[in-house]
Amino acid sequence: NAGVTQTPKFQVLKTGQSMTLQCAQDMNHNSMYWYRQDPGMGLRLIYYSASEGTTDKGEVPNGYNVSRLNKREFSLRLESAAPSQTSVYFCASRKQGVDYEQYFGPGTRLTVT
């Protein structure tokens, strides 16, 4: 049972390049989330998916797109990376009916130059 996995662990992009961050969970959770974490800002929600086939915007969705590929996988795409998207990105999942706990992946450290 690997929990929540994320790839890649590190990435450096040039401004304007695109990339997709991958996330997968093996806990059969319905809900999945993408956050970014910046110094002094805590965790800010980018997008979430309450169930397979649905996605919704969070607090900071601009510049990002997501795909809930199936129940296990939830990807985050940066179409045209900007330096302001330099951050640590975390994926999380939550079991239906358990309101209080989200399980987080190890994060992806992204630098945009």
Added chain:
Amino acid sequence: QKEVEQDPGPLSVPEGAIVSLNCTYSNSAFQYFMWYRQYSRKGPELLMYTYSSGNKEDGRFTAQVDKSSKYISLFIRDSQPSDSATYLCAMKVQGAQKLVFGQGTRLTINP
């Protein structure tokens, strides 16, 4: 004004001290109050949660919620160097999908 406010610290205390971490919030609809612990270069993990108001104790950790003051606290007794981490408070409206996080407090326990 943010919905959840948390002093980012950093906070540095000697081993064995009692640590108090706090958050304030503005949304009176919050019903779930959580503390997550995040070690350096790792993802956050749930440490404790409280539903509605009151206290909850788990070993050396005590979580308190005062809904009248919109104030939550986490106390760590007999602090250990292994408690050094960033502590994030998080809150949630019952039935909502989203957690709202504080900024996180970086804590260092010095041997």
